[in-house]
Amino acid sequence: MAAISREEVAHLARLSRLAVTEEELATLAGQLDVILQAVAQVGEVTAADIPPTSHSVPLTNVLRDDVVASCLTPEEALSGAPDAAEQRFRVPRILDEDVAS
Amino acid sequence: MTTTLPAYDEVVARYEPVIGLETHVELGTNTKMFCGCPTDFGGAPNTRVCPVCLGLPGSLPVANRAAVEATIRIGLALNCSIAQWCRFARKNYYYPDMPKNYQISQYDEPLCVDGYLDVEVNGEPVRISIERVHMEEDTGKTLHVGGATGRIHGATESLVDYNRAGIPLVEIVTKPIPGAGAMAPEVARAYVTELRDVLRSLGVSDVRMEEGSLRCDVNTSLNLPGEQWGTRTETKNVNSLRSVERAVRSEMIRQASVLAAGGRITQETRHFHEDTGDTTSGRSKETATDYRYFPEPDLVPIAPDPTWVAELKAALPELPRLHRRRLQQEWGLSDLDMQSILNAGAVELIEATIAAGTTPTAARKWWLGELSRRANETGAELADIGATPEQVAELQGLVDAGKLTDKLARTVLEHVVAGEGSPAKIMADRNLEVVSDTGALTAAVDEAIAANPAIADKVRGGKVAAAGALVGAVMKTTRGQADAKTVRELILERLGVQG
Numbered sequence: 001m002a003a004i005s006r007e008e009v010a011h012l013a014r015l016s017r018l019a020v021t022e023e024e025l026a027t028l029a030g031q032l033d034v035i036l037q038a039v040a041q042v043g044e045v046t047a048a049d050i051p052p053t054s055h056s057v058p059l060t061n062v063l064r065d066d067v068v069a070s071c072l073t074p075e076e077a078l079s080g081a082p083d084a085a086e087q088r089f090r091v092p093r094i095l096d097e098d099v100a101s
Numbered sequence: 102m103t104t105t106l107p108a109y110d111e112v113v114a115r116y117e118p119v120i121g122l123e124t125h126v127e128l129g130t131n132t133k134m135f136c137g138c139p140t141d142f143g144g145a146p147n148t149r150v151c152p153v154c155l156g157l158p159g160s161l162p163v164a165n166r167a168a169v170e171a172t173i174r175i176g177l178a179l180n181c182s183i184a185q186w187c188r189f190a191r192k193n194y195y196y197p198d199m200p201k202n203y204q205i206s207q208y209d210e211p212l213c214v215d216g217y218l219d220v221e222v223n224g225e226p227v228r229i230s231i232e233r234v235h236m237e238e239d240t241g242k243t244l245h246v247g248g249a250t251g252r253i254h255g256a257t258e259s260l261v262d263y264n265r266a267g268i269p270l271v272e273i274v275t276k277p278i279p280g281a282g283a284m285a286p287e288v289a290r291a292y293v294t295e296l297r298d299v300l301r302s303l304g305v306s307d308v309r310m311e312e313g314s315l316r317c318d319v320n321t322s323l324n325l326p327g328e329q330w331g332t333r334t335e336t337k338n339v340n341s342l343r344s345v346e347r348a349v350r351s352e353m354i355r356q357a358s359v360l361a362a363g364g365r366i367t368q369e370t371r372h373f374h375e376d377t378g379d380t381t382s383g384r385s386k387e388t389a390t391d392y393r394y395f396p397e398p399d400l401v402p403i404a405p406d407p408t409w410v411a412e413l414k415a416a417l418p419e420l421p422r423l424h425r426r427r428l429q430q431e432w433g434l435s436d437l438d439m440q441s442i443l444n445a446g447a448v449e450l451i452e453a454t455i456a457a458g459t460t461p462t463a464a465r466k467w468w469l470g471e472l473s474r475r476a477n478e479t480g481a482e483l484a485d486i487g488a489t490p491e492q493v494a495e496l497q498g499l500v501d502a503g504k505l506t507d508k509l510a511r512t513v514l515e516h517v518v519a520g521e522g523s524p525a526k527i528m529a530d531r532n533l534e535v536v537s538d539t540g541a542l543t544a545a546v547d548e549a550i551a552a553n554p555a556i557a558d559k560v561r562g563g564k565v566a567a568a569g570a571l572v573g574a575v576m577k578t579t580r581g582q583a584d585a586k587t588v589r590e591l592i593l594e595r596l597g598v599q600g
Contacts, residue, residue: 015391017195054188054396060404066130066167069137074147077155077263087146088244088260091197 003036004029109350112323112357113283119330120285120349121320122292124273126306127239127313128171133267134238135162135205135400140269142312146262154267156201161399164189168236168269169212170413171305173405175271176213176234177414178299186404187212189236189397197261198240206272208394211235212403219422220295222287224440229292230276239268271305277320277330285321285353290346293317297342298421310341317345319373321352323360331356332366336380338373348373352380428452432461445473446483453490463497464490471511475518487518496524504534506584536583542575545583546591549574560596568592 009029013020020028074087083090130140136153152160176183190208213234220227242265247257273296281288297308297315308315317340322333334356336348351373356366370383419427425448429439432451442448447468454464468483472493476483496514499505505513505528516527528534536542549571550557559567568589575588 011391015193015195015393055398055401057401059401060186061406062163062401063166063169064132064137064163066132066165067137068132068139069151071138071149071151072155074145077147077150080157085260086244088262089147089197089200091259091261093245093247093257093259 002029002033003040004032106354106358107361109283109354112353115325116323116353116357116360117279117326118281118285118349118353119277119279119322119324119333120281120289121277121333122275122289122345123318123320123335124293124296125316125318126175126271126273126300126308127315128168128269128271129304129306129314130165130167130171130269132165134165134168134236134269135267138267144264147264149264150266154200155263156199162205164236164400164403165269169403169405171269171303172212172234172236172271173410174303174413174417175273175300175305176216177410178303178417178420179213179216179218179231179234179273181213181216181231181234183405183410184210184212184214184403185407186210186402188402189400190394191397192237193393197259198243199266200241200261200263204238204240205397205400206237206394207235212405218292218295218299220288220291221422221443222284222291224436227281227288227291229278229288232274232276234271234273237270237272239265239270241266279330286346286349289319289349290342293345294342295421302418302421302424304418313340316340319345319348319352321349321356322366323353323356331360332368334366334369334371334380336371336373337383340375344373344375344378347378348380351378355380432465434461434465438465441469445469445476447473450483450490450493454493457491457494459494459497463500464493467493467497467514471514472518487520488514492517492524499524499528503584504528506535506582509533509535509582533582536579542579542583542588542591543595545575545578546571546588546595548578550592550595557596560593560598563598565593565598568596568598 006025006029009032010020010025013025013028078084078087078089081089127140132138133140133149133154136151138149138151138154140149153162173183187207187210189205190210191203192206192208193203195202211233214232216231216234218229218231220229241261241263244260244262245258246260275292278285278288278292293315297310300306300308300315306314310316319336319339320333321336322331324331334352336352339345339348352371359366367382371380372383373380425439425443428448429436432439434442442451442465445468447465450468451461451464454468455461472486472488473483475481476486479486493514496505496510496517499513500507500510505524509528510524513524513527513531513533516531517524521527521530536545553571553574556567556570560571571592572585572588575592576583576585579588
């Protein structure tokens with residue numbers, strides 16, 4: 001059984017705002033399936049006494065003092081923007097899309 | 102929909118509500134959550150941004166120690182356990198209010214868990230269980246242009262300002278609150294009010310709901326007695342304490358009307374409208390919650406040193422509930438009197454007025470009397486009425502010094518509220534000071550006696566009560582600016598009668 005379905009790939013593509021053709025969908029589903037199978041294989045040999053690793057360095061509490069540092073100028077900030085207006089980033093219209101809370 | 106909504110009494114007679122509250126607090130730190138950009142309001146667009154909060158490639162976030170500390174203090178004040186180890190998480194979503202295409206938040210490992218907050222509803226204690234307190238970052242501001250009214254629908258494009266992106270936010274989530282019945286709206290309001298007061302006492306935020314530094318989402322569901330909890334909706338855009346109460350109430354009524362008609366409640370986000378007091382449907386939640394959270398690889402875990410946490414706990418300020426109890430004792434008030442002060446939102450105002458140098462009785466009299474009356478008339482919050490505690494104390498000082506009568510003081514206060522300056526200045530500018538110049542008063546008294554010989558004779562003859570008419574005459578010539586008691590004494594003295 002495939003580790004990821006075509007529908008799941010289509011769903012992920014939609015969440016990522018990627019326009020994927022039917023053809024690409026089939027190709028990607030196949031490729032992602034191989035990757036997931038490989039990961040699942042690694043999962044099989046994982047020993048129970050090894051905690052899941054999210055960070056490669058054994059560090060905690062890297063914190064910054066609450067001191068103001070310099071910012072970019074608006075010109076610098078917008079210099080890489082595809083489009084700008086009124087000193088703001090200009091983006092295509094947003095409709096019926098999700099907003100984080 | 103034109104169906105008639107059921108009355109609230111019918112709703113609560115038939116259904117049991119379950120509510121839950123998610124509150125976002127903007128912390129009052131100097132800098133953003135993960136970079137050194139300043140957090141102050143009012144900057145021109147995109148002037149408080151850097152590579153980190155713009156999500157530029159190669160930049161790395163570093164958590165703000167003050168924000169972590171503030172979150173721990175909030176957790177401690179809400180009786181939470183502080184995690185010994187926790188991580189940040191990426192909440193993935195594509196929306197231009199975050200330039201990274203994700204928001205850094207916390208997911209299954211919040212910094213603080215399992216607490217509670219005791220609140221009072223109509224004098225009865227209610228314990229609200231807190232599920233979690235976690236750290237995250239605020240989003241940028243999008244301006245929708247091209248549409249008719251700046252709203253998202255009909256807009257042709259959006260303009261984004263990232264000054265607010267990355268501002269430290271703390272999210273406080275309650276456990277579901279069942280069993281409040283008809284009191285559910287009041288419980289919701291009491292909780293947010295108490296939470297606001299706790300946050301203010303901690304000094305971690307300026308907690309202004311109108312300005313968005315304290316934001317509240319209200320979850321509401323209804324079920325029949327003995328049955329499972331119903332499907333909940335989440336109401337956003339609730340921007341005042343009063344709105345918290347109204348939002349729960351109107352959503353209960355709306356859901357009851359849907360259920361009574363045999364319909365089903367859709368799990369969705371709804372938007373509260375301040376003007377009408379009702380909610381309208383936003384996006385449907387079922388298709389929207391695929392955030393694909395995963396541990397934030399760019400930030401190392403937080404493992405608060407237990408010694409540090411113990412120190413923070415020991416240094417917590419007196420929390421509002423205990424503080425209020427102490428004030429009630431100091432002011433010598435009954436529960437009922439204290440309750441009326443609480444209901445009027447006047448505790449801090451009265452406290453500050455006393456601190457500015459007046460008595461509890463006088464401070465209470467002004468804030469609960471004249472100023473509350475005005476606040477009710479104009480629909481304003483007492484704190485925004487236009488008079489400061491210092492001005493009220495100064496006003497009472499003028500009364501105590503005999504420069505103003507109570508009546509004149511009320512007139513002065515009206516002008517204070519109108520923004521004309523300090524009581525002393527208004528008294529001078531408008532010539533409202535009590536006529537205490539004995540010469541002028543005596544002249545006015547003599548004039549009144551001469552003008553009313555018959556009355557004067559009556560008084561001389563022992564009818565002391567008749568002196569009232571003479572007092573009235575004097576008050577008229579002094580335009581009400583004399584102290585009636587002094588005038589009376591003076592009249593009796595001039596007529597050779599013992600008062």
